Structure formats: C-alpha cells, structure tokens
Amino acid sequence: MRNEKNHPNIKYGKTGVLIINLGTPDSTSWLDIRRYLKEFLSDKRVIEVNPILWQIILNLIILTFRPSKTARAYKEIWMKEENMSPLLYYTQKQAQKLSKSVASEDVILDFAMRYGNPSIRSKIYKLKEQGCENLVILPLYPQYAAATTATVCDEVYRTLMDMRWQPSLKIIPHYESEPLYIDALVNSINKKIDELSWKPDLIIASYHGIPKKYFDKGDPYHCYCHKTTRLITEKFKTIEIKTTFQSRFGPQAWLQPYTDKTLESLPNEGRKNILTICPGFSSDCVETLEEILIQGKESFLNAGGENFDMIPCLNDNDDHIILLKSLIEKSI
Numbered sequence: 001m002r003n004e005k006n007h008p009n010i011k012y013g014k015t016g017v018l019i020i021n022l023g024t025p026d027s028t029s030w031l032d033i034r035r036y037l038k039e040f041l042s043d044k045r046v047i048e049v050n051p052i053l054w055q056i057i058l059n060l061i062i063l064t065f066r067p068s069k070t071a072r073a074y075k076e077i078w079m080k081e082e083n084m085s086p087l088l089y090y091t092q093k094q095a096q097k098l099s100k101s102v103a104s105e106d107v108i109l110d111f112a113m114r115y116g117n118p119s120i121r122s123k124i125y126k127l128k129e130q131g132c133e134n135l136v137i138l139p140l141y142p143q144y145a146a147a148t149t150a151t152v153c154d155e156v157y158r159t160l161m162d163m164r165w166q167p168s169l170k171i172i173p174h175y176e177s178e179p180l181y182i183d184a185l186v187n188s189i190n191k192k193i194d195e196l197s198w199k200p201d202l203i204i205a206s207y208h209g210i211p212k213k214y215f216d217k218g219d220p221y222h223c224y225c226h227k228t229t230r231l232i233t234e235k236f237k238t239i240e241i242k243t244t245f246q247s248r249f250g251p252q253a254w255l256q257p258y259t260d261k262t263l264e265s266l267p268n269e270g271r272k273n274i275l276t277i278c279p280g281f282s283s284d285c286v287e288t289l290e291e292i293l294i295q296g297k298e299s300f301l302n303a304g305g306e307n308f309d310m311i312p313c314l315n316d317n318d319d320h321i322i323l324l325k326s327l328i329e330k331s332i
Contacts, residue, residue, distance in 0.1 A: 015108070016108050016127030017108070018123055030067050093315070095109060124160070136332060142228065190236070202239065208247050244262045292310050
C-alpha cells in the first residue's frame with residue numbers, strides 16, 4: 001500500500017480561468033521598452049520573414065532606434081498615479097470584476113500578458129499550484145488572427161509541454177459576432193454621441209492591421225473585422241460606419257484602407273466631423289490613445305477637419321464584464 005506520509009500534498013479539483021491581453025512594457029524607460037519590443041517582435045507569428053535575417057535587422061537596426069520612438073508614445077498615455085499603462089490597468093480591472101462574478105470555491109480567475117509581465121507561463125504554473133486541473137483561456141482579441149490569438153495558444157501549449165501533470169484545456173478562440181459584444185459596442189457608440197456637442201459625419205471603425213500576405217495565406221482576421229462592423233451597422237443605422245486598419249509597420253502592403261491615410265483625406269471629401277471606434281481592442285492602449293486620439297486627431301485637424309473624438313474601448317465597463325462572463329461561463 002502507498003505510504004500516505006511520504007505522498008506529496010497536491011491540491012486538485014479546481015478550474016482556472018486566464019484572461020490574456022497583448023502586453024505592455026514595465027515602464028517607459030528605454031531598456032524596458034527595448035525588452036518588450038524584443039520579445040514581441042521576435043515572435044515568428046508576428047513577423048513572418050526569414051528568422052535569421054530578421055534577427056539581424058531586429059537587433060542591429062530596429063532595437064537600436066525604435067525604443068526611443070515607442071517610449072515617447074507610451075509617455076503620452078502612461079498613467080502616472082497608477083504607474084502603469086492603460087492596457088495593464090484595464091486588464092487588471094477586468095480580472096478583478098470578473099473574479100467577483102465568476103470566481104468561486106472551485107473557480108480561480110486571473111490575467112496574464114502574452115508579452116511582458118505577468119507572463120502566461122508564470123500564471124499557468126500558479127493556477128496549477130492552486131489546484132486547477134482544468135484551464136480555460138480567454139484571449140482578449142475579439143477577431144481571431146494568427147499574430148494575436150494563435151500566438152497566445154502557442155505560448156499556452158509551450159508551457160503545458162513542460163508540465164508533468166497537465167490540466168485539461170479549453171480555449172475561447174474569438175467572439176467577433178457574439179450578440180453581447182455587438183450590443184456593448186453599439187451602447188458605447190450611443191453613449192459617446194449623447195455626450196458630443198456636434199454630430200459626426202462618419203464613424204471610423206479602426207482595427208489593428210496585419211500584412212496583406214497574411215490574409216492571402218488564409219488568415220480570417222480581415223473577414224472577422226468586416227463582420228463585426230456589419231453587425232454593428234445592423235443595429236446602429238444613424239451614421240455611416242467605415243472599416244479601416246491601423247498600425248502598419250515596414251514597407252510591405254497591409255490591410256487597406258489605412259486609418260491614417262483615410263483620416264487625412266476625409267476633410268477634402270467634406271467629412272469634417274469624425275468619430276472613431278476601435279472594436280478590435282478590448283482595452284485602451286498606446287494604439288488607441290496615442291495613435292488614434294493623439295496622432296490621428298492631429299493629422300485630421302491639420303488636413304482641415306473640424307471635430308474629432310474617439311469612443312473609449314469597452315475597458316472594464318459593465319457591458320464588457322457581462323460579455324466576458326458569458327464567454328467564460330459557457331466554457332466552464
């Protein structure tokens with residue numbers, strides 16, 4: 001018979017839920033920014049080029065010059081009192097609110113970042129040590145793409161490969177057409193319009209772009225983005241909504257139309273009052289606050305625009321928490 005005294009004390013019987021966002025530097029320092037960019041831009045799903053050539057370009061050129069530019073962008077939106085980025089702040093808030101409504105004696109909810117801290121690996125091991133035999137992963141990307149959702153899955157799989165006793169695994173891959181998601185976005189549009197003293201001529205739905213060659217290889221992201229916009233317009237018919245793509249990087253073609261070029265051209269088309277929304281981002285971040293609300297607004301006004309504003313991401317508002325709770329509970 002087994003000697004109970006010599007048997008290790010192992011916790012068991014619980015389900016761990018991990019919500020995962022893209023990630024953020026630990027600070028706005030050059031070194032922290034460089035460390036974050038190196039991890040992010042070394043991901044083979046994010047940059048699909050010859051890995052040997054890319055590492056030379058990345059380490060000798062990009063990581064020499066880009067951290068300073070990126071640091072300036074983060075300094076524009078950094079939450080000084082909390083000493084963290086908005087993305088980390090809102091992801092923490094989402095986890096805290098979800099814990100109150102989802103967590104129980106048998107369910108533990110936590111959050112992680114794909115790049116930077118807290119890491120996926122550290123949080124999975126923590127959940128395992130707390131007795132989680134079942135694991136539910138929710139990547140906070142509504143529209144699936146290989147460069148976002150799939151790379152979260154990759155890191156989860158790599159972590160489990162090193163574990164002797166693996167938990168069961170359930171991954172929620174995308175939710176671009178979930179009714180609660182669409183309703184939350186429509187509610188956020190209506191709320192913002194009620195606050196404005198002017199009427200938008202057009203609403204720009206700006207999604208993060210991907211290289212066009214990824215789409216050509218079969219990535220469904222482009223279709224999911226247009227599907228989300230279409231579902232929004234079926235419930236919000238007051239103002240035209242146009243889909244665009246932002247954050248392109250490098251000389252190759254990305255998904256079009258480009259957000260920045262669109263904003264620069266709209267005043268010449270007589271569209272001088274523009275409202276923007278970023279449905280693909282679950283939390284406000286450098287791409288929404290600095291790229292759209294600061295840079296986008298500046299270029300639009302410089303081109304002759306008159307009024308410009310951005311609808312906040314769903315962040316930790318009640319509609320968003322209800323949506324995330326619903327997605328999680330379907331998988332527990």
